[in-house]
Amino acid sequence: MGAVSDRPQPRVLVVDDEEHITELVAMGLGFNGFEVERAASGRAALSAIESRRPDLVVLDVMLPDLDGFEVARRLRQAEGAGSRVPIIFLTARDTTQDKVEGLRLGSDDYVTKPFSIEELIERVKAVLRRSKGVGPGDHRLSYADLELDEETRDVWRSGKLIELTVTEYKLLHYLLSNARRVLTREQILAHVWDYTFTGNASVLETYISYLRHKVDAFDPPLIHTVRGVGYTLRLPPDRSS
Amino acid sequence: MGAVSDRPQPRVLVVDDEEHITELVAMGLGFNGFEVERAASGRAALSAIESRRPDLVVLDVMLPDLDGFEVARRLRQAEGAGSRVPIIFLTARDTTQDKVEGLRLGSDDYVTKPFSIEELIERVKAVLRRSKGVGPGDHRLSYADLELDEETRDVWRSGKLIELTVTEYKLLHYLLSNARRVLTREQILAHVWDYTFTGNASVLETYISYLRHKVDAFDPPLIHTVRGVGYTLRLPPDRSS
DNA sequence: GAGTTTCCTCAGAGTCTTCTGTGGGTCGGG
DNA sequence: CCCGACCCACAGAAGACTCTGAGGAAACTC
Numbered sequence: 001m002g003a004v005s006d007r008p009q010p011r012v013l014v015v016d017d018e019e020h021i022t023e024l025v026a027m028g029l030g031f032n033g034f035e036v037e038r039a040a041s042g043r044a045a046l047s048a049i050e051s052r053r054p055d056l057v058v059l060d061v062m063l064p065d066l067d068g069f070e071v072a073r074r075l076r077q078a079e080g081a082g083s084r085v086p087i088i089f090l091t092a093r094d095t096t097q098d099k100v101e102g103l104r105l106g107s108d109d110y111v112t113k114p115f116s117i118e119e120l121i122e123r124v125k126a127v128l129r130r131s132k133g134v135g136p137g138d139h140r141l142s143y144a145d146l147e148l149d150e151e152t153r154d155v156w157r158s159g160k161l162i163e164l165t166v167t168e169y170k171l172l173h174y175l176l177s178n179a180r181r182v183l184t185r186e187q188i189l190a191h192v193w194d195y196t197f198t199g200n201a202s203v204l205e206t207y208i209s210y211l212r213h214k215v216d217a218f219d220p221p222l223i224h225t226v227r228g229v230g231y232t233l234r235l236p237p238d239r240s241s
Numbered sequence: 242m243g244a245v246s247d248r249p250q251p252r253v254l255v256v257d258d259e260e261h262i263t264e265l266v267a268m269g270l271g272f273n274g275f276e277v278e279r280a281a282s283g284r285a286a287l288s289a290i291e292s293r294r295p296d297l298v299v300l301d302v303m304l305p306d307l308d309g310f311e312v313a314r315r316l317r318q319a320e321g322a323g324s325r326v327p328i329i330f331l332t333a334r335d336t337t338q339d340k341v342e343g344l345r346l347g348s349d350d351y352v353t354k355p356f357s358i359e360e361l362i363e364r365v366k367a368v369l370r371r372s373k374g375v376g377p378g379d380h381r382l383s384y385a386d387l388e389l390d391e392e393t394r395d396v397w398r399s400g401k402l403i404e405l406t407v408t409e410y411k412l413l414h415y416l417l418s419n420a421r422r423v424l425t426r427e428q429i430l431a432h433v434w435d436y437t438f439t440g441n442a443s444v445l446e447t448y449i450s451y452l453r454h455k456v457d458a459f460d461p462p463l464i465h466t467v468r469g470v471g472y473t474l475r476l477p478p479d480r481s482s
Numbered sequence: 483g484a485g486t487t488t489c490c491t492c493a494g495a496g497t498c499t500t501c502t503g504t505g506g507g508t509c510g511g512g
Numbered sequence: 513c514c515c516g517a518c519c520c521a522c523a524g525a526a527g528a529c530t531c532t533g534a535g536g537a538a539a540c541t542c
Contacts, residue, residue, distance in 0.1 A: 019317050023325075027371070030371075031371070165487080165488055165489085166488080166489095167488080167489070168488095180392075180393050181392045181393055182392070182393055182394045199490065199491075200490070200491055200492080202490090202491075202492080202530090202531095203489080203490055203491080205529095205530065205531065205532085206489090206490075206491085206531090206532080206533095207489090207490095208530095208531085209530095209531060209532060209533090212531095225529095225530070225531090226394065227406070227407070227497095227498065227499080227528095227529065227530075228406070228407035228498095228499080228528085228529070229394070229407060232393070232394075234393075237402045237404065406498080406499060406500085407499080407500095408499075408500070409499095440501065440502080441501070441502055441503080443501090443502075443503085443519090443520095444500075444501055444502080446519065446520065446521090447500085447501075447502085447520090447521085447522095448500090449519095449520085450519095450520060450521060450522090453520095454521095466518095466519070466520090468508095468509065468510085468517095468518070468519080469517090469518075483542100484541100484542095485540105485541085485542085486539100486540080486541075486542095487538105487539080487540070487541090488537105488538085488539075488540085489536105489537085489538075489539090490535105490536090490537085490538095491534105491535090491536085491537100492533105492534090492535090492536105493532105493533100493534100494531105494532095494533100495530105495531085495532090496529105496530085496531080496532105497528105497529085497530075497531095498527105498528085498529075498530090499526105499527085499528075499529085500525105500526090500527080500528085501524105501525090501526085501527095502523105502524090502525085502526100503522105503523095503524095504521105504522090504523095505520105505521095505522095506519105506520085506521090506522105507518105507519080507520075507521095508517105508518080508519075508520090509516105509517090509518075509519090510515100510516100510517095510518100511514100511515095511516095511517105512513100512514090512515090
């Protein structure tokens with residue numbers, strides 16, 4: 001612990017041989033205040049981990065040389081138990097179950113491809129929280145009388161608990177962590193839906209509608225349409241002053 | 242980071258085989274303090290990128306030799322992961338969805354043709370902000386008691402919030418970012434409306450009228466007609482002296 | 483394996499923007 | 513002071529955008 005856990009900007013190493021994936025992840029994490037490094041192969045990853053000592057590694061299982069599990073194995077072997085780096089594996093959705101189960105044993109985690117950025121960022125935060133023992137308060141988002149706990153995934157409006165489905169939650173989370181900012185339709189689709197989503201962009205409208213029923217069935221409404229642009233979460237404009 | 246991000250005048254390479262497009266974009270970006278270079282083909286682009294090392298590339302997807310995606314692919318391949326240039330793609334509005342989806346993966350962005358210059362400039366700034374990690378405070382424009390926040394799209398006059406439609410917002414944004422400068426009718430039409438706009442140029446008058454109602458229903462008026470030329474946003478001339 | 487939940491598509495209705503045209507007002511040169 | 517060019521306000525039509533409900537498919541649960 002010590003130096004590593006106190007670093008203001010946690011350093012994350014992203015390992016994947018597909019450039020557009022590392023790019024996507026780097027961008028998402030970068031936005032969220034992480035310092036991001038990249039590697040495109042297992043061996044590159046090992047040497048980058050040794051030289052840069054990241055706080056966390058996002059590691060694709062499928063790599064050209066050593067696969068992700070092998071990388072992890074070698075890491076664990078080489079390192080003293082005290083200095084182990086948490087790993088989040090990226091796996092294909094059809095990876096055999098027992099392999100995946102193995103992952104759960106450590107402080108590690110895994111995310112199946114294709115994932116959405118919101119999803120991955122949350123996992124990264126969660127794992128870092130775990131490994132650093134970050135106190136509470138860090139995993140709570142709030143705006144006005146809307147509250148969201150990233151750990152329990154509870155959402156409250158005016159102190160009243162609200163149940164959301166996975167997609168609803170991701171959408172609200174993205175809106176909430178960008179409260180007041182106007183997010184374009186495209187930004188939202190790119191963050192909340194996984195990166196292979198090519199379907200009808202009107203899903204977004206449908207989910208906004210769902211959220212309004214559940215979250216905005218109170219006064220004042222927080223979710224606002226910005227016609228021709230996208231949506232924003234904020235208190236309604238104050239017309240009095 | 243380092244030298245590149247500290248350059249006062251970011252360098253942008255514009256790649257399109259249609260001369261009037263590169264011309265238009267070059268002019269627009271030039272006015273906004275960018276140093277602009279041009280290329281008319283994929284191969285020319287690659288060599289220009291290598292020799293000039295721009296901070297950003299505006300890249301048409303449709304090119305005579307290598308298409309934009311191919312250019313990007315070769316770039317990514319050639320470059321070390323650390324030195325990648327952000328790209329903004331120009332695509333036709335009807336580009337197949339999955340191609341466009343691919344773009345969402347990077348820190349890149351895309352703009353569909355036909356676009357308005359204001360739009361493109363905003364994207365360029367946004368992408369550079371992202372890739373350089375420029376802090377907040379950069380996204381606020383103001384003149385006199387008029388304020389505009391590019392992130393929340395809020396506009397305030399005398400501390401009072403004003404709601405604008407997309408076109409009104411673009412128009413005001415252009416006027417405001419050129420405060421005190423006299424803008425000709427043609428400049429405004431070219432910047433705020435997309436470049437295929439051939440309609441009745443009196444839209445501009447209509448929108449000026451809208452803006453005056455919303456933004457200039459205060460003292461002193463800021464939007465002034467320069468008869469025979471165009472419009473300007475500034476404090477009224479001081480008649481006391 | 484049946485029932486339930488969640489996700490996405492689709493289409494109709496309603497709303498908001500944008501643009502055009504007209505008629506009248508204003509400015510400035512002669 | 514008069515006239516023409518230029519500009520403004522207004523209102524309506526066309527079109528773009530958004531919302532919502534219904535329903536099928538897929539995933540999950542028990």
